[in-house]
Amino acid sequence: MFLCVDTATAESCIAITDGKKIFFEKLEAKHASDQILEIIDRLIQKAGIQLSDLKAVFVIKGPGSFTGLRVGIAVANQFAHQLKIPIIGLRTEEWYQYQSDEKDFVYIQTMNRDQVYMVGFGKYKRDFPQEIIAISDCHYELLSRKANWLGQVSDEHQKMLSDISRIAEVRSADKVWSEVTRHIAISPQKAYDLIEPFYGKDPTITKSKRIL
Numbered sequence: 001m002f003l004c005v006d007t008a009t010a011e012s013c014i015a016i017t018d019g020k021k022i023f024f025e026k027l028e029a030k031h032a033s034d035q036i037l038e039i040i041d042r043l044i045q046k047a048g049i050q051l052s053d054l055k056a057v058f059v060i061k062g063p064g065s066f067t068g069l070r071v072g073i074a075v076a077n078q079f080a081h082q083l084k085i086p087i088i089g090l091r092t093e094e095w096y097q098y099q100s101d102e103k104d105f106v107y108i109q110t111m112n113r114d115q116v117y118m119v120g121f122g123k124y125k126r127d128f129p130q131e132i133i134a135i136s137d138c139h140y141e142l143l144s145r146k147a148n149w150l151g152q153v154s155d156e157h158q159k160m161l162s163d164i165s166r167i168a169e170v171r172s173a174d175k176v177w178s179e180v181t182r183h184i185a186i187s188p189q190k191a192y193d194l195i196e197p198f199y200g201k202d203p204t205i206t207k208s209k210r211i212l
Helices: 027-046 066-083 092-099 135-145 155-160 171-185 188-192
Strands: 001-005 011-019 022-026 058-062 087-091 107-109 115-119 131-134 149-152
Touching: 001 171, 011 027, 011 171, 022 027, 022 171, 058 066, 058 107, 058 155, 058 188, 066 188, 087 092, 092 107, 092 115, 092 131, 092 149, 092 171, 107 135, 115 135, 135 155, 149 171
Parallel strands: 001 058, 058 087, 107 149
Antiparallel strands: 001 011, 011 022, 107 115, 115 131
């Protein structure tokens, strides 16, 4: 069984799964520090297992809120360290790609009032490297390439992207975690590689509009 921790997305939750059976509970990101250990304990009991039965920990490492990321990652690291099991950190867009069977899309996440974090998948991978970009530029580029998008954006940004095709059919969070744990290989050497938060600003901060 695997412990899955998400304190980074709008779908924040804790899950325990073997890729088929899943025990799952939503988590209020704003109250994660108060809820997370209690929920893990409750799910362990529901699953009828011991902590020693956990084989690895998955955690979303960001981008996400500063506090939410630190809480989730600290707990995930502690479980991995104490149980001496591998820990796998997923960037937020890597988790979201399992929401859909669509391979060609652009992941978008609101970073602030004027900017979004943006990453391309499939045929858009080369055109849209991992970056933070102005929402106006994001809209222009998506419209120019007629690209589908997936992700989590503010209401204001969603209105600005209303003429861009958004992937509508997506899996629920519990099914996403089942997909993740079935498809991501666990390497033994990751047992002690603890995870650091990723806030989205490490690669390139901003990029001017590309000339097409």
